[in-house]
Amino acid sequence: MGYRNKRAFDRTVDALRQVGRLEPVDEATVALGRTLAEALDVVDSEQFPAQVASLSRAHLATIRMLRGVAAGDDDGGISDWIAGLSAPMGDAQES
Numbered sequence: 001m002g003y004r005n006k007r008a009f010d011r012t013v014d015a016l017r018q019v020g021r022l023e024p025v026d027e028a029t030v031a032l033g034r035t036l037a038e039a040l041d042v043v044d045s046e047q048f049p050a051q052v053a054s055l056s057r058a059h060l061a062t063i064r065m066l067r068g069v070a071a072g073d074d075d076g077g078i079s080d081w082i083a084g085l086s087a088p089m090g091d092a093q094e095s
Helices: 003-020 024-042 049-069 078-087
Strands: none
Touching: 003 049, 003 078, 024 049
């Protein structure tokens, strides 16, 4: 099983540390981000798309917090993509 979210998160944390953007006070946020990344790597997106969407939103918020990016800043459409994951599935109701 691949752990691409955890590996990507760890690379992000390493890069932030190298440029002095992380301090010891950030360790709880780093731990949360790592836990969310690990959960994203193991959850079945076919069976649990809403959970993937929720985890993705929380993970993105954690990364933004570590990077010092405000929640309202442009995210290149990733929020719209995540919202689509939590949309109801199945056939549309007839009117």
